[in-house]
Amino acid sequence: MSDIWKEAKDNNGRVYYYNSKTGESRWEKPVEAPSKQEQLLKKNGWSIGKSKAGKIYYYNTKTGESSWELPKFDEVKIIDKEPVKIEEKRIVETTDNKSGTEIAVDSNFINKSKILHAPKKSKEDAEKFFMEMLKENSVDATWSFSKIISELGSTDPRYWLVDDDPIWKQQTFEKYLSNRTEDQLLQEHIEINKFQKAFIDMLKDKKEIHYYTRWSTAKRLIGNEPIYKHSTVNESVKKATFFEYIGGLRQEKDQEDQKLKDQALRELREYLKSIVFQDTNSTSNLRLPLTWQQLLNSYLFEKSKRYMANKHFNILTQEDVLKEYLEIIKSVELNFVDKLKEIDAKNYTQDRIARDGFKKLLNDEKLIKIRANSKWSDLYPSFKNDERYLNTLGRKGSSALDLFYSMVEEKKSSIMAQKSIAQQVLIENGYEWPKGIEQLDSCRANIMVLLRDDSRFSKVDEEDIDLIADELIKSRKDKVQQEIEVEKRILEQKKNYFKIMLNKVYANDEKIMSEPWELVKPKICNTYGV
Template sequence: MWKEVKDAKGRLYYYDTVTKKSQWEKPKDYKQETVPIVTEHTVNLPQDWRSAKTKEGRVYYYNVKTKKSQWDIPKKSPTIEVVPTTTTSTTTSSFVTDLNDISDVDSKYKNKSLLLSTVKQTTKEDAEPLFLAMLKENNVDATWSFSRIIDELGTRDPRYWLVDDDPLWKQQMFNKYLDNRTEEQLLKEHSETNKFREAFQNMLSEKSKEITYKTTWKDAKRLISNEPIYSHSVVSEQIKRKCYMEYIHTLSERHAAKTRKLKELAITELIAYLKTLIHVESNDIPLTWKQLCNQYLFENNKRYMANEHFTILTKEDVLQQYIDLIEQKTVHMKESLAIKQKQNYSRDRYARDQFKKLLTDKKLGIIIRATTKWSDIYPLIQGNPAFLNMVGRNGSSALDLFKDAVEEEYVTICGLRSIGQQVLIDNKFEWSSENPTDKITALLRTQPQFNEVDDTNLRIVATEIVRARLESVKEQKAQEEYIERQHKQQFKDMIMRYYSHQSVESNPESRSWKHAEELFKKSPEYQNIMDDNLRESLFNEVMKSMRKRDQHSMTQTTPQAQEPIHRGKKRSLESAVPLDY
């Protein structure tokens, strides 16, 4: 006998309750049954009780206050009047109800399968391996719900009903089966999940106009709530959400890649546009950012606004490209400057060499000596090309080269001066204040070391010898004066230390020079001063200073004679100068 049955996905197939066969095509000998179903109820229920139907069409009763529900008709209610109507419907045997089911609380699990009458009941221990084998043979995995097992296996496998009165035990067996799955089964379930993911994401892609990379899961559920793969799938909500987030992530990456390509294209076009305004390869002064914005960028320029690709760019993007071009232009200008500097280096060096030759050109009357000044040669070279070519050159200037030449001559003169000083020592030259330069010049001319020295430089050497002599004498005199001052101060300090604790009037004889001379004549301070008159003068000077000190200390007013200090007196607040405001 053929029956219409629906699987977990809502697909209709046909099942033969006698041969246990199932097929998708409608059998030729299939006959639809006319099943009476309850369509209306006339029930006089107690107060606060209401009637309702389950999804399977079964009638139950619930209390709106206590929230209690039951299959039986509440007590003290009148007899139910049933108005039957005959309709043609295709249902599974689990959905065929009877009026007697209304009063049967456990009818959900009893009499649901037509195989129940042929099953021999057994103990749970004996039924466990058979029940697990049934799950394995039917390829039950984690994607199955327990209600699917009831609907599909309960209608065609007698092993499901080996334990009839304990659905909780069957649920426990189902959980145990899932816990003890083999690796092969887990891989298969993973494959099933992947199949769901692929089908689910294909469904989402068909709704590309409604679901974008910005759509949240909450909004997406509302859009796909009527899709069979979402509403009838036993895959957990967590996996569905995970698959959705993976799909959204893919959309986000595609959007980012598309945006990135558009931005790259826009930047390429922007660079080409900016290069028409900023010439990187030239050395002209580029436009400033302010000038560029006011005249050629954004809403201030029609050509810029006409390019649709530029709308994806921000001002920061445009500024960055401007900075990059300016940096490129700066590098180009530095490289150009380095090339020009390298080219000018040899020219600068050539110009300096030519000017050095000019300074040694005796045909123009230019002779550089140790005493030559810039004002001496400037009139001779001011119009010469070698001098004019030095103007604006890098490196040493014409004045620097002139000073270098004078310095070289002075070094030569210093060497000759040292030789001349040794000649004077060897000849026991006597210094006098009458024209020592002429005498030295005449003496040096007779020496073979100075045969190659012209008269001008020889006189310069003699002048330098005299100058060095005068500086030496001056330094020696200053040193002697310093030593003499030190001796005088030491002598005065010695006298001061000795007489500082004595009063001037206490013993006048001890304050006499004769007494002091006898007292200090063996001291180093006394012997360092050779002049007796100077010693006595210094002694009298110290005594005079000490007398003034003693007199001052005696005439100094005491603290009691001083004007008393009034403390605590407040300062007058009256202004010394009248204010004019």
């Protein structure tokens, strides 16, 4: 679209077009008459296109040529399509015949080659045409300058616009290579890829080339191959392509070796499983495997004909075999753990059954009577041969002794709870404790009478009432003893205070310090107003 018509958007985002000169606007895109430039392009077979990136380019619908730059039409272009007009004239030669007459040469025999009669230009003007020639013939980095001479020098007159300076032509060729467009570089990349594929196919046919072959060796093997000998591809590209091929061979070799090793390891695994448990006298389900040293001494490597008979084992190292053995041992350990868990679970059930049976024994008052002050040594003879006790021996968890003292503790807790009730009974009955600690033991009979007469102890037997009375007396003794200790501490504190007072007031009065207490006491009382 020309500069006159502009594209714009309304408030709703719809596209419309307006004429910047007349102010006219329309929704449809204006169709404009082709410009003189477009007409000239079309006349010479060129059209205008736009790349995905929005860049304008030009392409020739007849020749397939494309260009980012606007094509120019000049006399050089015409040279390729129209014969050069050469002035027809007769050429006269003097022959060696006897007559010495001039011989006229007919103009039909004059050489009308475009190459011989190419116009001459300065290097500055000729450079553009020389570049166009290289581009039109898809010259790339794979071409040598000798190839340009042989292929273009004999067909394209633009090569001879400067005919006396081959160095300039080579420099222009190198300049062309350094200024190639993205499309040209892409095309060259494609050409190099084609070369690499053909080169690799040639290498595949060379059975002497292996994954370990060096480039220097390979060059001697492929030196007469046309693709190596006559290709204009750089030597570094050939070498890189060779190493790419060698890398593929090495990878294939590694994969094949890994397949063989995997197969060997599978066979080794079965072999080890068949022998690792065979030398055991264990009668349990948990069989012990052979040690690594036992395997080395009798079943592995040169020590075993059976092992050596397997050709796949040849690629295995001692480390490979050891790893497989350790994997088997690991599985054995896991199996041991699972078995032990099963045994522990089974034993746990048996242990719990044995403990429950012994608890029933401890609660059997016909056989034994456990109280808060019971001792194991006193009751053990009564149940030492009982099956319910014997079943607890050697079990995990709480032992029979633990269960016994656990029940004793329960009895003690019960007595302590009843003791609190008994203290309330004494308070309700106005019971007074004697002041001296020595007289407290004599209170037992009176206390037991009060407890027996109380309905709250009607179901408590005589022995437990006696234990409750013991606890009451013990608590009272502890309380009295605490009071005595407190009185002692208070008395000692008073003595200390009195000494401090004497030292502070009368330390320097030797007369007072020598007097008897009976004389000093009144003075002290008068001094402190006591």
